Amino acid sequence: MSFSRRQFLTSTAAASAASLIGFQGASAAEPIPIASLLDLSGGLDIYGKPMIDTMTLAVEEINAAGGLLGRPLKLISYDTQSSMQLYTQFAQQAALKDKVAVAHGGITSASREVVRPVFDRFKTLYFYNVQYEGGVCDRGQFETGVTPAQTVEKLVPHAMKKWGKKVYVVAADYNYGQITSQWVKKYVTENGGAVDAIEYFPLDVTNFSSTIAKIQAAKPDFVWSALVGGAHISFYRQWAAAGMNKSIPMASTTFAVGNEQIVLSPNECNGMLVCYNYFESVKNPENTAFLERFHKRFGADYPNVTELAMGTYQGVKLWAEGVKKAGSIDRMKVIEALETGISIKAPSGTVTIDPPTHHCVLDVHIAEVKDKKLLLVEDFPQQKPSDTAAVCNLIKNPNDNQQYVIKI
Amino acid sequence: MDLAALLGVQVLYAIASLALISLGLAIIFGMMKVINLAHGEFLMLGGYAAIEANRFGLNIWIAILVVAPIVVGAIGVVVERTIIRWLYGRIIDTMLATWGLSLFLVGLTTAIFGNTTVGLSAPLGSFEIGRYRMSAYTLFVIAVAVAALAGVLAALRYTRAGLIARGTMQNGAMAAALGVNPGRVYAVTFGVGAAITGLAGAVLAPVSGVFPSIGGAYVAKSFITVIGGGAAIVTGTTSASILFGAINQLATYATTPVFGEVALLGAAVVLIRVLPQGITGRFFRRSL
Numbered sequence: 249m250s251f252s253r254r255q256f257l258t259s260t261a262a263a264s265a266a267s268l269i270g271f272q273g274a275s276a277a278e279p280i281p282i283a284s285l286l287d288l289s290g291g292l293d294i295y296g297k298p299m300i301d302t303m304t305l306a307v308e309e310i311n312a313a314g315g316l317l318g319r320p321l322k323l324i325s326y327d328t329q330s331s332m333q334l335y336t337q338f339a340q341q342a343a344l345k346d347k348v349a350v351a352h353g354g355i356t357s358a359s360r361e362v363v364r365p366v367f368d369r370f371k372t373l374y375f376y377n378v379q380y381e382g383g384v385c386d387r388g389q390f391e392t393g394v395t396p397a398q399t400v401e402k403l404v405p406h407a408m409k410k411w412g413k414k415v416y417v418v419a420a421d422y423n424y425g426q427i428t429s430q431w432v433k434k435y436v437t438e439n440g441g442a443v444d445a446i447e448y449f450p451l452d453v454t455n456f457s458s459t460i461a462k463i464q465a466a467k468p469d470f471v472w473s474a475l476v477g478g479a480h481i482s483f484y485r486q487w488a489a490a491g492m493n494k495s496i497p498m499a500s501t502t503f504a505v506g507n508e509q510i511v512l513s514p515n516e517c518n519g520m521l522v523c524y525n526y527f528e529s530v531k532n533p534e535n536t537a538f539l540e541r542f543h544k545r546f547g548a549d550y551p552n553v554t555e556l557a558m559g560t561y562q563g564v565k566l567w568a569e570g571v572k573k574a575g576s577i578d579r580m581k582v583i584e585a586l587e588t589g590i591s592i593k594a595p596s597g598t599v600t601i602d603p604p605t606h607h608c609v610l611d612v613h614i615a616e617v618k619d620k621k622l623l624l625v626e627d628f629p630q631q632k633p634s635d636t637a638a639v640c641n642l643i644k645n646p647n648d649n650q651q652y653v654i655k656i
Numbered sequence: 657m658d659l660a661a662l663l664g665v666q667v668l669y670a671i672a673s674l675a676l677i678s679l680g681l682a683i684i685f686g687m688m689k690v691i692n693l694a695h696g697e698f699l700m701l702g703g704y705a706a707i708e709a710n711r712f713g714l715n716i717w718i719a720i721l722v723v724a725p726i727v728v729g730a731i732g733v734v735v736e737r738t739i740i741r742w743l744y745g746r747i748i749d750t751m752l753a754t755w756g757l758s759l760f761l762v763g764l765t766t767a768i769f770g771n772t773t774v775g776l777s778a779p780l781g782s783f784e785i786g787r788y789r790m791s792a793y794t795l796f797v798i799a800v801a802v803a804a805l806a807g808v809l810a811a812l813r814y815t816r817a818g819l820i821a822r823g824t825m826q827n828g829a830m831a832a833a834l835g836v837n838p839g840r841v842y843a844v845t846f847g848v849g850a851a852i853t854g855l856a857g858a859v860l861a862p863v864s865g866v867f868p869s870i871g872g873a874y875v876a877k878s879f880i881t882v883i884g885g886g887a888a889i890v891t892g893t894t895s896a897s898i899l900f901g902a903i904n905q906l907a908t909y910a911t912t913p914v915f916g917e918v919a920l921l922g923a924a925v926v927l928i929r930v931l932p933q934g935i936t937g938r939f940f941r942r943s944l
Contacts, residue, residue, distance in 0.1 A: 289771040291867065421914075450914060452873065454864035457666050457794070458909040458916075464788045465659060478773035482864045485775060489791035489862070491782030513777050 279322035280315075280577055282307070282564075283342035285353030285363060290330025291451065291478040294506030295355045298557035299377070300325055303352060305545055306564040316571050324348065332362050339363040343370035349577040350567050352377060352560060356476065357424035361651065364389060368649065373579045377563035378556050379505070379524065381427035382607075382633065383652035385640035388579070390586060391607045392563040392599070393556075394525045396431035397635035398612050399501060402628050403523035404435040406614055407499040410521075412469025413441035418459065418483065419474035420502075421448035428474045428501060430654050431635070444468050449475065454482045460490050473500040481508055488516035497521075509617045510551050520617040525610045526558035526596035527622050535595035552622075562594045566601065566608075587643075598630065604641045607633035658786025663909060665785065669794040671901030672801035673860060675893055677874050678881040679804055680853030682893045684846060685882050687825045690740055691751045694758035695878055696871020697765075698850050702728045702857025703866035704765060707774050716779055721800075724858030725851040732850020736843045744842075758871065765868040775865035793862060800859050804852060809890040812944050821845050880924045886934025891943040895935045900924065 284303050286296035307323045315321060324346050326338035335354070342348045343366065350373040354360035360376050364386060367374040374389045382395030408415075415436050419425030429446045436443050444466040447459055463471060475483055484503075487493055499521040503509070509517055528539065538561075543550060569592055571577055574585035591600035597611030612631045615622040639652040677699060684692050692698075705727040709719035739757060743750045780792040812818035824831040824841040832838050857866075864870070881900055885892025903923045908916030931938050 289766070290869075291773070293771050294773070447912065449912075453913045454873070455908070455913055455916075457669065458905065458913070461659075461662050461666065461788065461909070478865065478867060481773055481775065485778065485865070486791065486863065489778035489782065489793055491789045491791075495789075511773070511775070516777060 277319060279320045280317075281322045281324055281346050281348045282567075283324045283326060283338075283346060283348040283351045283353070284560075285326045285328055285335060285338050285342065285351060285359075287330045287355050287359075288325075288327040292330040292355055292476075294478055294508075294511075295378075295554070295556050296327075298507070298552075298554045299355070299560040301546055301550075302542070302553065302557040302561040303564055305542060306561045306568075308545070309541070310564075310568055316568055317575065317577070326353075328353075328359070332359060335359045335362050336366060339366040340370070343367060343372040348372060349571075349579075350375060350582075352563050352567075354378065355556070356422065357381060357427075358422050360384070361423065371579055373567075373582060375563040375567060377559035379501070379559070381424050381431065382635040383427070383639065383654070385605070385636065385642065385645075385648045385650060385652060387583065387606070387642050387646050387648070389606060390563070390566070390601065391633075391636075392566060393559050393608075394610055394612060394631075395607065395633050395635050396428060396435075396501075397633060398525075398610060398628075398631040399523040400428065400431050401435055401635075402612060402626075402631075403499055403501070403521060403614055404432065405439050406523075406626060407470055407472075407497075407521055408436070408439050408441050411497050413439075414444055414466075414468040415441060415470060415472050416444045416463050416466055416468035417446040417472045417474070418463075419446060419448055420476040420480065421450045422476075425474045425476065427653055429472075432472050432474070432501075434654065449480065449483075451477045452479050454479050456483045456486050459483075460487060460492060463496070464490075464492070468496065471496055471498045473498055474502050475500075476502055478506070481506075481511060484508065484512055484516055488512075493517070493519070504615075504617065504622055505555050507552050507554060509622065510620050514619045517617050518619065521614060521625070522617070522622065523612060523614045524555040525612055526553070526555050527613060527615050527624060528553055529615070529622060529624055530596060530611075530613065532595070532597065534593055538595040558594070558596055562592065562596065562599050562608075565592050565594065566590060566599065600630075602633055602637065604643050605633050605636045606642060607636050609633070658788050661785045662788045662790060663906075665790060665794060665798075666909070667902050667905045668798050670905035671897045672798040673856075673863075674877060674881055674901040674904075675805060675897035676797070676801045676856035676859060677853070678878045678885070678893050678897065679808060679890075680849040680851075680856065681878045682882045682885065682889045683808070683849035683852065685879075686885075686887065686889045686892065687821070688842065688845060688849075689747075690744075690846070691747060691754065692740075693751055693754040693875065694735070694761060694871075695853060696873070696875035697758045697761040698728050698732065698853040698871075699857035699860070699874050700765065700866060700868060700871045701731060701761065702854030703861035703870070704769060704774075705854060706858035706861050707776055707866060710776060716776065720858040720861075721855070725855040728854025728857070729847045729851030732853075733843050733847035735850070736846035740846060741839070741842070762868045762871070769868070771868060773865040773867040776862040778862035797859055797863075800855070804855065805890055805894060808852070809944060812889070817844075877920070880921070884924055884927050884934055886931075886936030886938075888936035888940060888943050891940045892934060892936040895940070896927075899927070899935070 328334040379393040419429040570586040574581040587603045600609045612628045614626040702724040705724040706719045709723040778793040828838040885896035904920040907919035
């Protein structure tokens with residue numbers, strides 16, 4: 249039988265129309281794509297690997313409960329390999345190719361400031377779940393990590409009361425280290441102390457011998473460390489090798505975030521003080537249940553769930569609550585839902601979004617490093633992000649889009 | 657006064673670590689004229705060999721001083737026999753081949769050990785210089801560097817094997833005519849250079865930690881030292897290390913580690929402009 253051209257066209261059109269009907273029906277359970285941009289290799293993988301694990305668990309838990317709005321979540325994980333270039337590239341890819349409903353990621357403040365404009369430009373909701381130096385004021389973004397007003401402001405007076413008033417600061421040489429060291433100086437001075445000196449180190453420096461000599465010459469009461477990354481672990485090693493950890497104590501806003509207390513021997517870091525939102529030793533029913541589920545999923549011998557990993561877990565859960573309240577994954581609707589002050593009961597305590605700043609009100613604890621574990625020393629419940637609140641009000645100025653930097 | 661002594665020890669340490677990482681390359685590049693861009697990876701492999709041996713229960717000194725050089729020396733011999741052997745005299749091709757080798761080694765190590773920094777606690781504790789404390793391990797590094805330089809010098813000058821090696825490097829065909837197997841000499845020399853590099857990597861592992869891409873931090877400084885040193889192996893490495901190590905450490909102390917590196921590079925640029933053949937192209941000319 250010969251098919252005329254007209255008959256061929258008609259039958260093909262009918263067939264494709266029929267198949268499209270079936271396709272429409274299938275899209276009701278189409279997954280919601282969400283992206284993670286984390287360093288899973290390179291010098292910063294000590295931070296990224298626990299974060300992707302908790303994010304995976306969060307997504308699996310949401311999907312096991314039926315997904316969001318009847319749709320499962322699909323986690324697209326990008327390994328940015330500790331490279332800024334890949335952050336930009338993958339941010340664009342997540343926004344344009346995958347068209348994700350939300351992106352969680354960025355570890356260093358440098359990476360956050362690199363992807364923030366990309367996500368703003370392409371109107372993709374972005375969650376930055378890492379403790380940082382504060383001040384980001386951007387309506388398209390939410391920060392769930394602790395800021396200096398929540399941690400440094402508590403740790404400085406505690407350390408000064410315990411050890412003394414002279415401080416020597418060593419910090420990583422990029423925006424986080426530079427800004428955080430200014431906050432440390434501010435709080436030290438406000439509490440009647442003095443900062444001997446602030447030294448900055450690029451992320452790949454491993455030779456700290458002359459700095460250790462200078463610290464010994466300055467004779468501070470304690471050292472404050474805002475060092476970041478795998479290479480800077482050698483500072484703690486060289487410090488202990490010179491025997492200094494027995495004579496000058498140390499406080500830090502970055503130690504233990506990469507599980508350094510497990511990599512180093514107890515002799516090298518016992519006695520250090522840190523201050524974060526989450527520790528595995530926080531006692532509440534959510535945390536006990538979370539750790540049980542986490543260890544069942546990832547093994548009972550998993551080293552330690554870090555602050556950043558919990559921040560990521562909490563960030564995903566907060567976003568999920570926002571979607572449920574908004575009834576949609578549309579960016580503005582979810583933002584407005586989150587801005588009503590959504591709160592969740594998380595393993596670290598209650599986490600509430602602070603609407604004018606898009607930061608979170610969080611429980612904070614000071615802990616001491618002891619024998620590869622972190623033991624709680626002092627608790628501060630429900631701390632507000634007052635440093636960012638002093639300069640940022642997204643309700644009055646919804647078009648504000650910058651990072652405010654403290655000036656001393 | 658104490659500060660001067662402390663600074664003196666630190667300068668010696670900087671010189672020693674620079675000499676250690678460059679000595680193996682001085683043998684491979686200086687003697688054999690092979691541009692080995694995988695030099696940093698040999699250092700990294702030495703570090704991993706020591707750390708893994710220590711993790712399996714071996715005494716840390718044996719891991720650093722015995723296991724690492726043997727393992728990396730063996731790898732060096734294998735590399736020479738499989739890759740370098742075919743490329744003598746072809747400098748650009750050797751560069752390409754060793755560059756590929758370095759990428760391969762980085763990838764292999766990442767696949768086996770992962771990308772996280774691993775390390776060893778520095779043994780030996782600390783000692784006091786007046787008011788200051790320093791890690792006693794720095795003295796150990798200085799001692800190893802001196803021993804390595806002395807050992808290579810002694811081997812080249814006073815042993816028959818050293819004489820054969822020097823002769824074969826000067827004129828392989830003549831050495832073959834006199835009954836020496838040049839292929840075997842090349843392989844062993846390359847292996848010895850790799851072994852010394854492995855030792856350097858292991859010795860420095862407790863100081864800076866080891867991760868697969870740490871080679872990149874060392875390879876540039878080693879090449880600068882070897883080229884700045886000139887044709888003589890031991891004298892050249894020693895003199896260039898003294899010059900660059902001292903400048904680096906003093907600049908680091910005066911300012912920051914970043915400027916310390918800048919000062920080292922600046923000194924290298926000036927040196928090569930003033931002495932294009934390296935230090936031993938003009939001074940200590942006939943030495944080893």
